[in-house]
Amino acid sequence: MSPDPRPRKQIHLAAHFPGVNNTTVWADPPTGRPTTTPAGGTSPGSSLGSQIDFASFVHLARTAERGLFDFFFLAEGLRLREHKGRIHDLDVLGRPESLTVLNALAAVTERLGLAGTVSATFNEPYELARRFASLDHLSGGRAAWNIVTTSDAFTGENFRRGGYLDHADRYTRAAEFLATARALWDSGPAGGPPRRVDHSGRHFVVRGEFGVARSPQGHPVVIQAGDSAEGREFAASAADVIFTRHSGPEAGRAFYADVKRRLPAYGRRPEDLKIMPGVTFVLGDTLAEAQERAVEIRRQQVSPQTALLTLEQVWGVDLSSYDPDGPLPDIDPDPHGELAQGRVRIADPQAVADRWRALSRAKGLSIRETVIETTGRQSFVGTPDSVAREMDHFVQSDAADGFILVPHLTPDGLDPFVERVVPLLQERGVHRTEYTGTTLRSHLGLPDPARPARKD
Amino acid sequence: MPEPHHPPRLAVALDAPGVPPRHDAAHYTALARLAEHGTLDFVTLGDRFGGPGPDALAVLARIAPDTERIGLVPTVTTTHTEPFHVSTAVATLDWVSRGRAGWTVEVSTTEAEAALVGRPQVLGFARTGKDPHPAASPAEVWSEAGEVADVVGRLWDSWEDDAEIRDRATGRFVDRAKLHHVDFTGRAFSVRGPSIVPRPPQGRPVTVVDVTGETDGPDGGPSPGTGDLPHVGVPPRGGSRERGRSRELGEGARREVAAARADVALVRAEDPQTAGAARADLLARARAHGRAPGGPLVLASLPVELESSGDAAGLAALLGDWFAQGVADGFHLRLADPVRDLARFVEGTVPLLRERGLLRRSYEGTTLREHLGLPRPASIYALAREAAR
Numbered sequence: 001m002s003p004d005p006r007p008r009k010q011i012h013l014a015a016h017f018p019g020v021n022n023t024t025v026w027a028d029p030p031t032g033r034p035t036t037t038p039a040g041g042t043s044p045g046s047s048l049g050s051q052i053d054f055a056s057f058v059h060l061a062r063t064a065e066r067g068l069f070d071f072f073f074l075a076e077g078l079r080l081r082e083h084k085g086r087i088h089d090l091d092v093l094g095r096p097e098s099l100t101v102l103n104a105l106a107a108v109t110e111r112l113g114l115a116g117t118v119s120a121t122f123n124e125p126y127e128l129a130r131r132f133a134s135l136d137h138l139s140g141g142r143a144a145w146n147i148v149t150t151s152d153a154f155t156g157e158n159f160r161r162g163g164y165l166d167h168a169d170r171y172t173r174a175a176e177f178l179a180t181a182r183a184l185w186d187s188g189p190a191g192g193p194p195r196r197v198d199h200s201g202r203h204f205v206v207r208g209e210f211g212v213a214r215s216p217q218g219h220p221v222v223i224q225a226g227d228s229a230e231g232r233e234f235a236a237s238a239a240d241v242i243f244t245r246h247s248g249p250e251a252g253r254a255f256y257a258d259v260k261r262r263l264p265a266y267g268r269r270p271e272d273l274k275i276m277p278g279v280t281f282v283l284g285d286t287l288a289e290a291q292e293r294a295v296e297i298r299r300q301q302v303s304p305q306t307a308l309l310t311l312e313q314v315w316g317v318d319l320s321s322y323d324p325d326g327p328l329p330d331i332d333p334d335p336h337g338e339l340a341q342g343r344v345r346i347a348d349p350q351a352v353a354d355r356w357r358a359l360s361r362a363k364g365l366s367i368r369e370t371v372i373e374t375t376g377r378q379s380f381v382g383t384p385d386s387v388a389r390e391m392d393h394f395v396q397s398d399a400a401d402g403f404i405l406v407p408h409l410t411p412d413g414l415d416p417f418v419e420r421v422v423p424l425l426q427e428r429g430v431h432r433t434e435y436t437g438t439t440l441r442s443h444l445g446l447p448d449p450a451r452p453a454r455k456d
Numbered sequence: 457m458p459e460p461h462h463p464p465r466l467a468v469a470l471d472a473p474g475v476p477p478r479h480d481a482a483h484y485t486a487l488a489r490l491a492e493h494g495t496l497d498f499v500t501l502g503d504r505f506g507g508p509g510p511d512a513l514a515v516l517a518r519i520a521p522d523t524e525r526i527g528l529v530p531t532v533t534t535t536h537t538e539p540f541h542v543s544t545a546v547a548t549l550d551w552v553s554r555g556r557a558g559w560t561v562e563v564s565t566t567e568a569e570a571a572l573v574g575r576p577q578v579l580g581f582a583r584t585g586k587d588p589h590p591a592a593s594p595a596e597v598w599s600e601a602g603e604v605a606d607v608v609g610r611l612w613d614s615w616e617d618d619a620e621i622r623d624r625a626t627g628r629f630v631d632r633a634k635l636h637h638v639d640f641t642g643r644a645f646s647v648r649g650p651s652i653v654p655r656p657p658q659g660r661p662v663t664v665v666d667v668t669g670e671t672d673g674p675d676g677g678p679s680p681g682t683g684d685l686p687h688v689g690v691p692p693r694g695g696s697r698e699r700g701r702s703r704e705l706g707e708g709a710r711r712e713v714a715a716a717r718a719d720v721a722l723v724r725a726e727d728p729q730t731a732g733a734a735r736a737d738l739l740a741r742a743r744a745h746g747r748a749p750g751g752p753l754v755l756a757s758l759p760v761e762l763e764s765s766g767d768a769a770g771l772a773a774l775l776g777d778w779f780a781q782g783v784a785d786g787f788h789l790r791l792a793d794p795v796r797d798l799a800r801f802v803e804g805t806v807p808l809l810r811e812r813g814l815l816r817r818s819y820e821g822t823t824l825r826e827h828l829g830l831p832r833p834a835s836i837y838a839l840a841r842e843a844a845r
Contacts, residue, residue, distance in 0.1 A: 027624040052654050054552045058521075077652040078540070080635065087632045087650070094615065094630075094654040096551055097544035103517035104552035106481070122538055126572040127505070134510035137479040138518040157648035158540045207571040211507020213479050305627035 011395050011430045012274055012402025012444060014115070015064035016073045017057065018410045020081075022310075023280070023376055024051075024092045025300045025408050049411045051092050054104065056411035061105045064112055067418035068432050070443040071113025071144055071221075072105065073243075073404055074098040078119065079155045081342035083309060084318065088340075090306050092410075099131050106139035113440030115144035115223060120173060122150065122159045125180035125204055132220045133185060133212040141216030141439035146223040146243060149174050154341045169203075171230045176201045178222065178238055182449075188214040219449040221440050236262035239273060240446050243404055247277040247379045252399030274401040274444055279379035280408065283416050287382050294381045297408055298372045307368035310375065313340045314352050324368045328353075328360045388424035395430070462829045463814050464779045465720075465755055465786025467529070468801070471502045472794050477509025484515050485522045487798055494802035495816050497827040498527025498558060500664070500788065505533045505564040506572050513545055513559070520553035527824030529558035529664055534604040535597050536564055536573045540647055542604060543611040550656035555823030558662030558720070561605050561713065562669075563597040565706070598709030603642035605663055605717040610638040612660050613835035614650035636837040658825050659832045665714035666757065667734065668724035669706055714752055715741030719830055721752040722788050724759075731756040732783030753828060756784040760801075761792035768804025775805075776812055 018024040026048060049056045061072045077095050081088040098116030105114055114135065118128060128145075136143035149170040156162040180199050187195040187210045194209040224231065224239035227246075235242045236259060246255040260270045282297060284290030302310070304324035312319050315329065316337015322329060333349035346352060360370045380387045394400055407413025425431035437443060470487050471477065478484070484501070491499050503512035512530035520528060528549065532542055542559075550557035564570070570592075616634035623629075638649035711734075714721040721738050725731035735754040742751030756778060762768050775787055791797035809815035821827055 026622055026629055027627075052551060054521075054554065079648075080650060080652060087630075087635050089628045089630045089632045092629055094620070094652065096548040096653055097541070100513065100517045100545050100548035101552060103514045104520050106518055107485075107521035122541070124536065124573050127537065130507060131511050131514060134514040137510050138481045138514060157646075159538050159647075160645040161538070205571075206573070208506060208568055212510060303627040 008428075008430055009395050009401065010432065010445075011391065011425060012276060013064075013067065013069045013431070014071045014073050014113075014276060014402070014404040015060055015067075015069055015414050016075070016278060016404050016406040017060055018051070018092070018407055018413060019075050020051075020077060020092050020095060022091045022301050022303075022306045023406065023408055024410060025297065026051075026092050026410075027300065027303075048409065051410055052094055052096060054101070057096075057101055057105060058108050059411035060407075060414055061109050061112060061114075063412070063414045063418050065109045067414070067422045068435060069112060070402070071115045071142075071440055072102075072109075073115045073146070074101060074117065076117040076119060076148070078122065078150065079158055079342050081340070082154075083312070083341070084339050088309075088342075090303065090309060099135060102143070103135055103138055106135070106142065109142075111142070111435040111438060111443075113142045113144055113221065113443060114139055115146055115221070115440075117146040117148055117225075119148050119150045120177040122156075122161055125177050125199075126184065126206055126208075126210075128177075129181035129184040129210065130212055132181070133188065133210075133215045136215035136217050136220050137212070141441070143215070143217065144221035144223055144241070144440055146225055147174055147178055147239075148225060152342070171226075171234045173203050175234055175238060176203045180204055180206055182219055184210040185215070185219050186449075188212050217439050217441050217448075221444065221446065232259050233262060235259065235273065236268070237266045240441075240444065241274045241276055244275060244277045244400075246399075247279045249394055249397065249399045252277060252394065253397065256398050256400065271445065272447065274446075276402045276404050277379075277400050278404045278406050280376075280406050281380040281387055281417060281421075282378045283382070283384055283387060283420060285383065287386065290381050290383065294378050295372075297378070298376070301376065301408065302368060302372045304368055307371040310371045311367055313343065314346055314349050314356070316349060322367060325366045328357050328367055328370060384420035384424055388421050388428065391421075392425065392428050392430050462785075463816070464775065464784070465753060465828055466496045466809075466815065467498045467500060467527075467755060467786070467788040468496055468794075468798060469500045469502065469788065469790045470794055471500075471509075471512075472791055475793065477507070479510055481515070481518045485519045487794060488516075488519050488523050488526055488528075490798050490802055492523050492526040494798075494806040495819055496526065497786070498529050498556075498662075498824055500529045500560060501531065502560075503531040503533065503562070505536050505569045513549060516557075517549050517552055520549070520556070523553075523556075525556070525819040525822065525827075527556045527558060527662070527827060528553055529560055529662065529824075531560040531562045533562045533564050534601045535592075536569065539604045539607050539645060540611065540651075543608040543651060544653045546608065546661050547612055547651065547653040547656040550658055550661045551653070555657035555825070557656070557658070558664055558824055560664040560666060560722075561601050561717075562666070563594070563601045565592060565594050565597055594706030595709045598706060598713055600642065600644055602713040602717060603640075603645075605665075605713060607638060607640040607642065607647050609660055609663070609717070610640055610836065611647070611649055611651040612656060613837050614638050615653075615655040616835050616838045616841075617655050617659070620654065633841075634838070655835065658823050659835065660719075662719045662824050662828065662830065663717055664720045664722060665710060665718040665752070666722040666724070667707065667710045667714045667738065668722070668757070669710060711738060711741060714738055715747070716745045718752040720828070721754045722757040723754055723784070724757045724790075726759065728756075728778045728781050728783045731778065732781065735784060753785040753830070755786045755788045757788040757790060759792065760789045760797060762797045762800040762804070765800065765804045768800045769808060771801070772805045772808035772812070775809065776814055779814065 064072050076098050102114040102116050132143050132145050151167055183197050187197050199206045221240045223241040223243055224235040225243040246252045256275050282290050282294040284293055307324045316334040333353045356370050426433050468491050488499050501512040516528040516530045546559045614636045619630050619634035621631045635650045640647045715738055723731050723734040739751045810817055
């Protein structure tokens, strides 16, 4: 075997607390079929824990820290989703406010990074800069902020500000918000008196002194999760990590190359921005067992009711009279149908419907089977050894710098990965065997932010 | 009269005017554990929109897992913050502390704080000429704070306690009949709801209002002049001119919010007559708001400086004396030097209070409401649904 001219890239790993989509399995398994017990997991009943009790967050965070992960990740919810004018009731619902949970988790972990999504639309730069600087202090340098913007009026109904934000303005606001927050972080007193910030821009006017001392990381780590051209450009200019949906190897490599080539224009090196797709996994003692389990999990994720609801999101009309175990509707989608609120819109419903009907006819699939077949297939399915090998190849072939793992069970869905896959990644020399630094920046290999010299 | 059977409620502030804020969690953990060792009801941590120091709610969330029973009550400002965020943050503090959260409602009235807010146009801060952020009047911002406290409570109630059903047969995770839009419209904001956070362990975390408030310095910073706090028991010196002004402008509005919305009101007092008069006034206002026979628990908030163990014993006598006079339901201690004074208090005052039957020897309950003797309220939406049946 010829020596690889390049050193092997280290895989960066993060743990996503299971979310409020149908990917999180919540129902007790039917009696006599303890199929949801993950390989290497604990007792069957413990797999379907609370989405809100603090103990669930402690369990996942400590599991991630045991696996020497870079960070723990929390998504944000600002409005319960609605469907056909009523609150959507089929998926896990209800979650805490991210930053408060992360501060509490800082007490029960020592090295793990603590990342939270917080919208730049319904906050002000000063208050978020202060809240993230506070988390960075209270965690000893482990804070990360996934900066997103929200432009829908539906979510805006919960806020003073309302939902008005021109789509084209989303990234100009995010960029100005982040630049203002960084100016505030840079002004925090480190021994000396605070420096005055005097920012006057298109979206914000911020004048005064930042009351929080410079935090251990200087700047908390910034994550960006948008996928549009503007989102990629914003990430290249200002983010430390991209949380992407491109979990397939080919799309991943294209995305990776596209984003990394944008960095030099901003005076940044390729390693200054880590690309981490959100991925799912299913383990088995054999490949066949893993595949069987993956199918069973998909059936749990797509209940008959969820199958119809998924179809209604594409068709835009009420389909409650259809049999989820029967064929797909003959009628075409209503391009103007707006049944779902608080979800990402489907760009071309007719094309999706045509594709699904063709698949259904070709394979003889029911509505539910079609939805199972076409949505949310797991990213890595196999034995611990094959999953470790595939993940390593994925990273070494520049499809990613690491992964944000999304377990399908709360709170112990990550346990089998940490117990069975992490040791194999360590054997391959691509995952740390101990934390060498104390801050999230050090885990990610990111440089310390330069602090502008005092002008006064 | 305070209920005779409940001993005085006791709380202590972890921050002190003039003491630079600490940024390390260990400092706050040590203090809160000490207060817990003294079986106090809760600790408070003050805050302002602009700081200085770390966010108070963040600090108390950070120390929640390091403590077991002590109530955690950060100041949360409402003037420049989204009411929805205030609601979810305090609800989450209640979740991570397993039912020990409260919050002290506070406002931001200064120009300096307004200038930190990036919104070009917010309540009372119209953009005019050279001065983009003139300060709003305390009465105006307190009136809005009352609306915020109102909607925050409604959002906590917007998930009924048993909304989560996990019904496999119908595939439903929640019973949507038990989730409620709050549809709140105030004068300057509206909130649709429901909350994103399920109803917290206490149903409603404890709402505290400081009806006297901290004196604002002329530039919005904390008032100068520490180190000359009155010793406990020493008659008060006359308030500064700034303090007099601040009371004139804000205190009536604070008392209205406390009377209508607070579970606990803090009255800064340096003599029992002041505390008793404020308590009577608050309870009368609460009755006018239809809260009879309820109304807030009124704690006398006392500046305390324990320079010797003799002071610690003297404090026990003073607290017992005030409580016997029926002027307060308990006490909130503002320590001049929290590290030194809390140690002296727990060592010297706590044993004497216990001997006199004025302080528990161990916690009986686990939630802050249980410590305070406050019932866990039912969701207003659950009550309405019951009534409609």
